[in-house]
Amino acid sequence: MADTPVFRRRYSCRRFARTTLHRTMLEQVLEAAVWAPSAGNLQPWRFIVVTSDELKERLAAAAHQEFVAEAPVVIVVCAVPGESARRYGERGRSLYSLQDTAAATQNILLAAAELGLGSCWVGAFEERAAATALGLSPAWRPVALVPVGHPLETATARERRPMQDVVLFRSG
Amino acid sequence: MADTPVFRRRYSCRRFARTTLHRTMLEQVLEAAVWAPSAGNLQPWRFIVVTSDELKERLAAAAHQEFVAEAPVVIVVCAVPGESARRYGERGRSLYSLQDTAAATQNILLAAAELGLGSCWVGAFEERAAATALGLSPAWRPVALVPVGHPLETATARERRPMQDVVLFRSG
Numbered sequence: 001m002a003d004t005p006v007f008r009r010r011y012s013c014r015r016f017a018r019t020t021l022h023r024t025m026l027e028q029v030l031e032a033a034v035w036a037p038s039a040g041n042l043q044p045w046r047f048i049v050v051t052s053d054e055l056k057e058r059l060a061a062a063a064h065q066e067f068v069a070e071a072p073v074v075i076v077v078c079a080v081p082g083e084s085a086r087r088y089g090e091r092g093r094s095l096y097s098l099q100d101t102a103a104a105t106q107n108i109l110l111a112a113a114e115l116g117l118g119s120c121w122v123g124a125f126e127e128r129a130a131a132t133a134l135g136l137s138p139a140w141r142p143v144a145l146v147p148v149g150h151p152l153e154t155a156t157a158r159e160r161r162p163m164q165d166v167v168l169f170r171s172g
Numbered sequence: 173m174a175d176t177p178v179f180r181r182r183y184s185c186r187r188f189a190r191t192t193l194h195r196t197m198l199e200q201v202l203e204a205a206v207w208a209p210s211a212g213n214l215q216p217w218r219f220i221v222v223t224s225d226e227l228k229e230r231l232a233a234a235a236h237q238e239f240v241a242e243a244p245v246v247i248v249v250c251a252v253p254g255e256s257a258r259r260y261g262e263r264g265r266s267l268y269s270l271q272d273t274a275a276a277t278q279n280i281l282l283a284a285a286e287l288g289l290g291s292c293w294v295g296a297f298e299e300r301a302a303a304t305a306l307g308l309s310p311a312w313r314p315v316a317l318v319p320v321g322h323p324l325e326t327a328t329a330r331e332r333r334p335m336q337d338v339v340l341f342r343s344g
Contacts, residue, residue, distance in 0.1 A: 005286075007204040007279050030339055032179040034332050036278065037293050041330045045338060052344025088296075095270065095315070096295055102274035103293075106208065107179050110282070114177075121209050121275075123268055124260075134342060143267070158213045160206050166217060167202055170306060172224025 006113050011157045013118025016071040016149035025115050026073060029148060032111035033077075038100035039092065044083035045101050046140055048076040058133035059145055063125035071147030076130065077105050078140040098143065105144045118151030178285050183329040185290025188243040188321035197287050198245060201320060204283035205249075210272035211264065216255035217273050218312055220248040230305035231317055235297035243319030248302065249277050250312040270315065277316045290323030 026049065033047055050056055051073055059076070060069035068074060079101040084092030105121060112119040122145040130142045198221065205219055222228055223245055231248070232241035240246060251273040256264030277293060284291040294317040302314045 005200070005204065005207075005283070007207045007283065010207075010209070012209065028177070030335065032177065034335060034338060035177075035179045035182075035329060037182070037184065037281065037329075039295050043333050043338065047339045048342055049339060050342045052342055054344055055342050091296075094266070098267065098270045099274040099277070099295060099315070102271040103278040105271070106275040106278040109209065111177070111179060123211050123271060124263075143271070157207060157209075161215050163202065163206060166206060166215065167219045167221060170220055170222045170224055170227050172226060 006110050008157065010109050010113040011155045012120045013151045013153065013155065014067045014120055015152040016067070016118060016147065017152050019072065019150045021072045021117070021149055025117065028115060029075070029108055029111045029117075032107040033104045036100065036104035036107045038103070039084060039096035040087055042083055042087065043100070044080045044097045045104055046078040046080060048078065048134055050074040050076060050134070055133055059125070059130055062129035062133065063122050063145055065122060068122060068145060068147050071149040073148050075108060075146040075148060076134060076142050077101050077108070077144040077146060078136065079143045080140055082139050101143050105146060108146055108148070112148050117148055119146055119148045121146060178282050180329065182281050182285040183327045184292045185323045185325065185327065186239045186292055187324040188239070188290060188319065189324050191244065191322045193244045193289070193321055197289065200287060201247070201280055201283045204279040205276045208272065208276035208279045210275070211256060211268035212259055214255055214259065215272070216252045216269045217276055218250040218252065220250065220306055222246040222248060222306070227305055231297070231302055234301035234305065235294050235317055237294060240294060240317060240319050243321040245320050247280060247318040247320060248306060248314050249273050249280070249316040249318060250308065251315050252312055254311050273315050277318060280318055280320070284320050289320055291318055291320045293318060
């Protein structure tokens with residue numbers, strides 16, 4: 001397993017131990033997030049590190065997924081579309097700011113996996129309910145909830161389509 | 173440097189040697205791409221591996237960035253928004269399919285960096301010109317051009333905002 005690339009070791013973890021997340025581990029995960037690439041290096045993102053039980057419950061309710069509240073930490077990834085739009089217009093708002101925050105989210109998941117932590121990319125949630133719970137600026141759009149913690153299960157990523165169904169070659 | 177996490181070692185490479193990319197390296201990069209997470213594991217993506225000089229020139233023209241043609245390989249990451257929309261409606265089309273393909277793109281960049289290869293996420297390009305050059309199905313949307321190859325330069329990622337400007341804590 002040590003030779004399995006981290007891209008493949010990462011899986012969606014939905015059962016977490018109540019163990020606190022060490023500060024240094026959290027820092028490494030956040031460090032990975034901020035080193036994601038972004039269009040024009042604008043970094044149109046904010047990361048809200050939620051450890052309050054009450055707020056985690058409200059995020060779980062916004063996602064209709066109770067396990068979200070069971071992780072010691074939920075990182076709420078927010079896009080700031082206006083920051084991208086100022087330089088890149090509509091393409092910045094509706095594409096780059098979403099891609100940039102998705103790259104940061106993926107870094108979070110991979111850094112967590114490298115540390116032996118479990119995490120899950122939760123994209124299905126009521127954005128307004130999450131924003132209200134956290135008192136977010138209207139300029140910030142929550143685009144992913146990422147519970148992170150020590151896994152209570154070991155699982156593997158679900159199967160993938162065969163490579164030849166999604167990869168095409170154009171060699172001229 | 174060996175201890176520097178790959179998230180931080182990755183940088184935008186814009187000068188490539190003409191050396192061919194070994195097949196096994198290309199396969200590892202593509203493998204990383206397809207193991208990215210996606211909403212409902214729908215994998216609403218296609219990866220076009222372009223090695224034809226003529227097509228690389230047309231992609232470079234679509235991006236107004238000549239260096240794109242200089243890499244031995246350009247991976248064109250395409251979203252298939254309709255595949256996400258079928259299950260998730262408008263949120264699938266305008267959010268999940270973009271996030272999923274961005275996560276796959278980030279995996280490509282990181283896998284390349286792990287292999288000592290250079291790559292660059294090119295998001296600014298004329299989608300229609302790229303789609304026409306490649307003869308893409310109208311259902312596929314090209315969302316990133318990723319030149320990959322052996323780097324002719326060693327650089328580092330650009331600076332980032334201070335952590336405290338983008339990370340907030342909600343501990344209740």
